[in-house]
Amino acid sequence: MALVNPSFREINKNAYKARIAAEYASVQLQLTPNFEMGVSNKTPQFLDMNPLGKVPVLETPDGPVFESNAIARYVARQNNNNTLYGSSLIQYAEEIAITGLKRALNALNTHLASNTYLVGHSVTLADIITTCNLYVGFTVSLSRASPQKGGQEGARKAERRSRRRGTQAKPKNPLDLLPPSKMILDDWKRLYSNTKNNFREVAIKGFWDMYDPEGYSLWFCDYKYNDENTVSFVTLNKVGGFLQRMI
Structure with missing residues (x-):
């Protein structure tokens, strides 16, 4: 050659x-x-x-x-008596499979970071099939740490960065300069979650009773396509995706 x-x-x-x-x-x-x-x-x-x-x-x-x-x-590949592709064919096959899986999951994470659904603005067959395919992997072999890049070495680097940051003066949050608000959000969250009947009379009224205009402000948004908001869980997903992109 x-x-x-x-x-x-x-x-x-x-x-x-x-x-x-x-x-x-x-x-x-x-x-x-x-x-x-x-x-x-x-x-x-x-x-x-x-x-x-x-x-x-x-x-x-x-x-x-x-x-x-x-x-x-x-x-x-001209000489099979070497370990350039791993110590065995099964090890090579596993490494190729793991590499492909990581590449696919990274692409999925990148897409979902700015999109609520895989295609369009509602659940499609792509979401259903992808969820079913991932379900088996995460229930059988994958763990929360599996998709993380770098493994233990990445964790060690993060720990070192954390220690370095700990020695530096933390920047002050401008909101800390404000006086504490009288409104305790967790109290209203519990009221909201536990209200099963008379939602407007209980949860909404409770919100206005607790609301502190000195500590919080309210913003209202008009949705241009209200005719699409006919199913509650779909509407909630849209609101959740909207808020996620704002953070």
């Missing part, structure tokens, strides 16, 4: 991937000498191997292979 690349005397991280993998896998690579970037990679012969004209390219009996990661994988 011949590795086509600019002068192999130069530092080239992309070519090093295949060359180092070849050393560990005991695979012989023939390096192409006298390669001139901008000239050699524009020839018809080179463009037949990689139409994009990029390096490195690996010439093999099965045909050309380009993109450095693909080349490194091809080289590593």
Whole structure:
């Protein structure tokens, strides 16, 4: 196999991937000498191997292979008597599965950070199927800490950052300068949660009785699509998503 690349005397991280993998896998690579970037990679012969004209390219009996990661994988698989893909096939399969799962969960977290639903503004089949698929994983094998990046090392770094922050003076919260409010929100929350009948007469009246205009302010929003608010739990989900995005 011949590795086509600019002068192999130069530092080239992309070519090093295949060359180092070849050393560990005991695979012989023939390096192409006298390669001139901008000239050699524009020839018809080179463009037949990689139409994009990029390096490195690996010439093999099965045909050309380009993109450095693909080349490194091809080289590593030429000799099964190495541990470049893990100590066993099952370990390699598990690592690939875990990597794919983390990538999918990260994408899901990123989407849901600014969206209440997977598609549109209401529950769709995508939400139902995704929830069912995740249910099995979280009840059988995943834990709360599983999706966290970095594992124990990440926790140690967070602990060190926390200690450093502890030695620094904490910034003052401007709200601490205000006098304490007479309204205790937890009291009204309990009243709200425990009210089963006569909600307006009990919970709403209780709110106005407890309300402290010196400590809190009220804001009202008009929803443009009130005709959509026909199902209570859907409306509550919309309100929850709206408040979540404000925080």
